[in-house]
Amino acid sequence: MSPRHGRGPIAVRGYALTPWARSFVDVVEGRTAGSGADAIADSRHITKARRYFRDRHVHGLRIGAGRVTASVEGSQLDPFDVILTTRTVDSGTVAELLRARGAVMELMPLTRGEQPVVVGELIGPTESADVMTDCTCPDEAVRCVHALAVAYEVAAEIDRSALTLLTVMGTDLKSLLDKVGDAPTPTRESDVGSLPGPDFYGSTSPLPPLPSPQRMNPLTDLDTTDLRQALRAVGVVPADMAETLDELGDLYDRLAGEA
Template sequence: MSARRGTVPVRGYALTPWSRALVDVAEGRFTGDGTDAAVDSRKITQARRYFRDRHVHRLRIDAGRVTSSVEGSQLEPFEVTIEIRTVDTATVATLLRAADAVTEVMSLSRGEQPRTVGELVLPTESADIVGACTCPDDSGRCIHILSTLYEVAVEIDRRPTTLLSVMGTSLPDLLDAIEELAPAPDSSPSGDSGRIGDENDSAPPRIDFYGTGATAPPLPSPPRMNPLTDLDATALRTALRASGVAPGDIAEAVDELGDLYDRIIEP
C-alpha cells in the first residue's frame, strides 16, 4: 500500500547520549538536585508533534543562547529565546586533566560523544535552561520552547561539537586550554632538565670531538606537544589507512596510539 499523500516523514531526536541528556533536563526528567519537576506530558506530546511537523524555523545556536521562530496557533509565528548556562573552558580543561581524560577530546573530531566530556559540559538541572516565548504560556517550558530544544538535540545528534558551541566553548578552544596547562619545559640556566650529566652535576657535560675536549652545547628545550591533538586528524587517518588499518579499526588504532604516547612521555 502506498503512503498517504502529504504524510510527513517520521523524525527522530535525542538518539545519542548527549542529546538525550539535554532533553531529559529540558523536560525535567533529570532530578539531580531533587527539586526538578517534570513538564506536563501533554505539553511534551504537543511539542513532539510540532517537531515532527517541522514547525520550528530560523533555528540559531550561539554560545549560551538559542533562538527560533515556531509556527503555532496564531497567524504570526512565536519567537523563542533560550538562555543556557555556559561552562568555563579553562575549568573544563583542568578537570579533564585531573580525570586523565584529555585523550577523550580528540574523539570528538571523530563524531564520538566521550562520557567524561559530556559530564563536564552538559546542563545538570532545569535551572540551567531558561526559556522565553512570545506565546501566552510564560512557564518557561511551553511547547514552542520544547520543540526548539528538540531541534537542538537533532543538531547534537548530527555533530556532537554543537553541544560545545551551545555551552559556550568549542573544540579548538578546549584543545588550546589543555595545551596551556601542559608543564612548561625547564628553562633553568644550568640546563639540568633532561641532560645526560657526569659525576659532577654542577659542570656542563663534556664531549670529545676527536680529542678537542670541547664543551657540548646545552640540550634544546622544545615546547611540549601532543601529536594526536596537534596533527591534522584527517592526515592521521589517511596515514593509518595507508599502513593497512581497516576503516572500521581506525578509531581503535588512534586510541591505541594515544595510550602508547602517554606511556612514552610519562616519567
Template sequence: MSARRGTVPVRGYAVTPWSRALIDVVEGRNTGDGGVPVVDSTRITKARRYFRDRHVHQLTIRPGTVTSSVQGSQLDPFEVIVSMRTVDTPTVVTLLSARDGVTEVMSLARGEQPRTLGELILPTESADVAGDCTCPDDSGRCIHVLSTMFEVAAEIDRSPTTLLTVMGTSLPELLDAIEDLSPTRPPAPAESGRTESEGTGSAEPAGTPPRVDFFGTGATAPSLPSPPRMSPLTDLDGTALRAALRASGIAPGDIAEAIDDLTDLYDRIIED
C-alpha cells in the same frame, strides 16, 4: 503505490547520549526526584508533534543562546529564546586533564561523543536552561521552547560539536586551552639523577607531589557515572517498529502519530 507515496519518515531526536542527556535536563528528568519530568507529558507530546511537523523555523545556535521562530496556534509565529548557563573552557580542560580524558577532545573530529567530556560540559539541572517565548505561557517550558530544544537535540545527533557551541565553547577553544595547560606541568629537574634503582621507590624527583591515579593512593575516587535514561522507542530499529505498526492495521499516514502516542504512554508508565 499510493500507500508508499503517503508514508512520511518519522523524525527523531535525542537518539545519541549527549542529546538525550540535554533533553533529560530540559524536561527535568534528572532533578533528583526519581526521573519524573518537570514538564507534563501533554506538553511534551504536543512539542514532539511540532518537531515532527517542522513547526520550528529560523533555528539559530550561538554560544549560550538558541533562538527560533515557531508556528503555533496563532497566525503570527512565536519567537523563542533559550539561554544556557555556559561552561568555562579552561576549567573544563583542567578537570578533563585530571581525569585523563584530554585525548577525548580529538575524538570529536570523528563524530564521537566521549562520555567524560560530555559529563563536564552538559547542563546538570533544569535551572541551567532558561526558556523565554512570546506566547502566553510564561512557564519557561512551553511547547515552543520544548520543540526548539528538540531541534537542537537533533542537530547534536548530527554533529556533536553543536553541543560545544550551545554550552559556550568550541573545539578550537578546547584545543587552545589544552595547549596552554601543558607548560604548567612541572618537568623533572635536569640535575636530578635519582632513579628507582637508587632506592627512592619512585622515578619522580624528591619533592614532586604524587600523581592522583585513584588506585591505592588514598585519593577520593570520582563518583560513579549515572547511566543514561533509555527509551525503547528511540533505541528500537525504526524500520522494524513501523513495520510492526503497519502489521497491526495502522494506516501508513498514521504511523508517526501512533509512535507519538506510544512514546507518551511509555513516559506515563515510567513516571508511575
C-alpha cells in the same frame, strides 16, 4: 489496504538519538536528578511539542555560544519567538578537569563525530536551571510547547554533530584544545610527577631544542630548473637569465643578512 500509487513511506523525524542529545532533552524536560517538580514539563506540553517538531513548526533556528533562537508556528497567526539561554562552561576549567581525570585524549573522538562520556559530563547541562527558556507566547508554564519544540530541534542538531553541544554550552573544540595545551611545562625533572596530568600531546617532558641548520644559498646550492622555468614564464629571455639569477642571489644575501 494497499498504499497509494506513487507514494512511499513517510519518514518520521527523530531527535535525542545519541547520549548527549538525550541528556540535553532530559535536562530541558526536567527529568534529571535535582530538578524541582515545578520544572518538569507536563506530558501534554511534551506531546504537543513533539508534534510541532515532527511537522517542522520550528523555523530560523540559530545556535550560538550559550544562546539559541528560533520562531515557532503556534495557535496564532504570527509565530512565537523563542530564546534558549544556557549557563555556559569555562573552557579553562573543563581543560583542568580533563587533565585531573586523565581524560584529555577524549577530545580526539570529537573530531570523528563521537560523543565521549567524560567530555559530555563536564560540558553538558546537568540540571533544569542550566537551560533557561523564554517565549513570546502567553503560556506561563516553565517549559512551553514552543520552547520544548526548539529544544528538540537543538537535540536533533546534536545528533548530527556532537560539536553542537559545545557551541550551545559556550565553548568550542579549538578553545578546549588550546586550554589543554596551556598546561605548565616542568622546569625540573622532579616536577614531572607533580603536574595534574599529561598535556594534549601525551607527555609533560620538555621538548628538545630545535636543530641549527647549516647556512646555505638556495640559488647556488639547489637545482634552479623550476626557478628558471618560472622566470621564462614571466618574460625573462634566456640571454638575461644569468643576470637575473645574480640579482636574485644578491637580494637573497641582503635579506638573509638582515634576518
